[in-house]
Amino acid sequence: MLLKKILPALLLLTLVVCLTTRCKGPEPGVMTTFDKGNLEKYWKITDVITSDGQLQLEKNEASATSKFRVRDFELNLKMKTIQGAIGQLNFATTESYDSGNPKGYSVLINNSDYSIGQAQKTGSLSRIRNNFVRATSDDEWFDLNIAVIGNHIKVSVNGKVMSEYLEPQNAKRLEGLSGMVLSKSFISLRKVNDQGKILVADWKIKPITEGKDGAILPVKSDSLTDIIDSLNQREFPLIDFHVHLKGGLTMDQAVAHAKENGFCYGVAANCGLKFPVTNDSTLNSYLSSIQKEPVFKAMQCEGREWVTLFTPEAVAGFDYIFTDAMTWTDYKGRRLRLWIPEETFVDNDQQFMDMLVGKIEAILDGEPVDIHVNPTYLPAQLIARYDELWTKDRMDRVINALVRNQTALEINSRFKLPSIGFIKRAKAAGVKFTFGTNNAKNDDLGRLEYSIKAIREAHLTTEDMFLPRPRGERKILKKGLPAKVTG
Numbered sequence: 001m002l003l004k005k006i007l008p009a010l011l012l013l014t015l016v017v018c019l020t021t022r023c024k025g026p027e028p029g030v031m032t033t034f035d036k037g038n039l040e041k042y043w044k045i046t047d048v049i050t051s052d053g054q055l056q057l058e059k060n061e062a063s064a065t066s067k068f069r070v071r072d073f074e075l076n077l078k079m080k081t082i083q084g085a086i087g088q089l090n091f092a093t094t095e096s097y098d099s100g101n102p103k104g105y106s107v108l109i110n111n112s113d114y115s116i117g118q119a120q121k122t123g124s125l126s127r128i129r130n131n132f133v134r135a136t137s138d139d140e141w142f143d144l145n146i147a148v149i150g151n152h153i154k155v156s157v158n159g160k161v162m163s164e165y166l167e168p169q170n171a172k173r174l175e176g177l178s179g180m181v182l183s184k185s186f187i188s189l190r191k192v193n194d195q196g197k198i199l200v201a202d203w204k205i206k207p208i209t210e211g212k213d214g215a216i217l218p219v220k221s222d223s224l225t226d227i228i229d230s231l232n233q234r235e236f237p238l239i240d241f242h243v244h245l246k247g248g249l250t251m252d253q254a255v256a257h258a259k260e261n262g263f264c265y266g267v268a269a270n271c272g273l274k275f276p277v278t279n280d281s282t283l284n285s286y287l288s289s290i291q292k293e294p295v296f297k298a299m300q301c302e303g304r305e306w307v308t309l310f311t312p313e314a315v316a317g318f319d320y321i322f323t324d325a326m327t328w329t330d331y332k333g334r335r336l337r338l339w340i341p342e343e344t345f346v347d348n349d350q351q352f353m354d355m356l357v358g359k360i361e362a363i364l365d366g367e368p369v370d371i372h373v374n375p376t377y378l379p380a381q382l383i384a385r386y387d388e389l390w391t392k393d394r395m396d397r398v399i400n401a402l403v404r405n406q407t408a409l410e411i412n413s414r415f416k417l418p419s420i421g422f423i424k425r426a427k428a429a430g431v432k433f434t435f436g437t438n439n440a441k442n443d444d445l446g447r448l449e450y451s452i453k454a455i456r457e458a459h460l461t462t463e464d465m466f467l468p469r470p471r472g473e474r475k476i477l478k479k480g481l482p483a484k485v486t487g
């Protein structure tokens with residue numbers, strides 16, 4: 001009789017002990033390295049080969065999923081992708097990740113060249129804080145670090161923060177994405193395509209005790225934040241391609257501003273006559289000085305003389321290059337800089353406009369740049385008559401030149417240019433767009449306000465947006481430089 005009462009209790013106790021033993025993860029506060037000896041204790045392995053102390057994921061859907069649950073942690077991996085392999089590191093997730101109804105967060109592993117395969121690159125906190133910048137490439141070992149503390153998620157590659165997010169209370173998510181929130185749950189490394197291999201040479205985790213003081217950081221919240229969050233959830237490429245380190249703005253400050261606001265940056269050097277980058281050697285040393293920074297590396301081609309100062313091979317070291325039509329020589333041989341009133345000569349409004357449009361056409365046809373920036377800019381004396389002077393005819397001449405040269409059009413947030421009407425017309429003609437701020441100082445970076453307004457008003461989609469060309473497709477290499485200065 002007594003046995004009958006004790007037996008079920010004993011069985012239950014055994015079950016509880018077993019379950020807790022099974023679920024017990026690495027010790028909080030201690031960095032645990034996974035190796036052959038403890039791998040299967042902590043991870044459920046599917047199609048993962050271990051050899052030479054490395055894990056290899058080759059088959060699509062190969063995975064290692066934790067047997068333990070963890071909420072706050074620091075995770076470090078030394079990895080390498082080969083031949084276009086793509087993977088995900090999921091956390092706060094289920095034991096089997098369902099991309100159609102995702103639970104938790106997903107960090108992308110993809111090192112393909114720009115415009116090849118998936119647009120997002122390694123370190124992207126997918127659908128939350130998308131990263132489009134390539135921090136490493138196939139066949140190179142890299143460090144991936146993911147830290148989750150309280151509501152703060154930080155993803156770094158080779159020591160540089162690629163994406164960062166503060167999860168608000170009651171985070172707003174699009175339909176189907178409501179499971180994308182933090183919780184005490186599983187971690188899973190998965191391969192998600194058929195190509196190549198993912199190798200893991202080193203894998204460590206430090207679970208962090210939850211609820212440490214100050215772990216919940218305040219989250220900025222306004223209507224623009226909501227729009228930016230929802231564009232990220234739609235995987236719209238939110239990239240400001242036109243940022244300068246001017247007025248004391250440092251690379252770290254620029255990157256922090258982008259991360260804080262949920263987009264990516266392309267940082268441009270001004271390259272041309274009387275600029276710090278003025279020949280191949282200054283160009284190469286500039287590029288190597290910023291090589292590791294988590295931003296696109298851009299060249300602003302200055303004046304019209306730039307085509308005579310650099311070789312195409314050196315210029316192709318940049319991810320993309322751009323120029324504007326604000327500097328040119330007029331019919332009387334005067335060098336105009338349209339943003340400087342003393343250097344701008346408007347003898348006759350209509351004649352000036354025709355000359356400007358002709359210069360834009362000559363620049364677009366002659367200079368192999370990827371983006372036409374500060375577009376439709378008018379000097380101060382004409383700006384009030386923008387809509388009247390930019391006639392349909394003139395707009396179409398510029399749009400046709402963009403199309404025939406496959407040059408993208410910048411939507412400039414600081415100048416609020418071009419007009420929404422111009423953008424709609426360009427979209428209808430098949431022009432690709434970029435966003436850009438062209439900050440002049442360290443406090444005018446903004447938050448892409450005008451570009452985001454253009455998305456809504458001109459109905460821009462991901463397909464309308466430009467992404468840098470892969471190395472083999474760079475215009476500067478295919479087309480070369482003109483023999484003489486244009487415009």
Ligand SMILES: [Zn+2]
Pocket residue numbers: 242244268300438
């Ligand atoms: Zn600029």
